[in-house]
Amino acid sequence: MDIKDSQKKIKEFDKARGWDDMWNFKDLLLNITEETGEAWNLVKWVDDEKQREIVKENKEEVSDFIGDTMFLLLKLANQTDVDANQALEDTLKEYEKRMPPEKMKEVGHANKLAGGIDDKENGSNKSQ
Ligand SMILES: [Mg+2]
Structure with missing residues (x-):
């Protein structure tokens, strides 16, 4: 699935739930910040070498962060009528x-x- 397909799929996901026009730009930005904070909690206050080690040991959480954040960014793109690709x-x-x-x-x-x-x-x- 490429970015265009993902953006379309998220639009359909929201539409199926009646969420396509229920949005708030600021809240989506805060959601992205929250996801970033979750990832930051893994590596805060450690040096570069330790960060690489933690990231390797927490691959599933890192993958969740990337998926969650991309979902929110593509949702933001849909709701602002921006072609993310x-x-x-x-x-x-x-x-x-x-x-x-x-x-x-x-x-x-x-x-x-x-x-x-x-x-x-x-x-x-x-x-x-
Ligand atoms: Mg998350």
């Missing part, structure tokens, strides 16, 4: 333009292009 293609085109591979290999992390510094040697990431 096109939105993602537009974003990828923009990122390809802003972060060309040859430039990124030179600077490393995208934060450096945005004016920030990635000070991993001193144990922190910070913006200037």
Whole structure:
């Protein structure tokens, strides 16, 4: 199932339950934040290496987070009449333009292009 099919299926899911015009933009954003908070609880306050370990050990919860969040994003796309597949293609085109591979290999992390510094040697990431 691709993004277009998923978006259509979620529209049908909502319509079958009479939820197609029962929505609130802010509440959907809060739902997405809640899902992010659930995932964040897995890895908060641990370093990069420990995060990778936790993610491997909690693959099912990570998968649930991705599924739940994609469901909410596609629901948001339906309710705002946005073609999610096109939105993602537009974003990828923009990122390809802003972060060309040859430039990124030179600077490393995208934060450096945005004016920030990635000070991993001193144990922190910070913006200037
Ligand atoms: Mg969840």
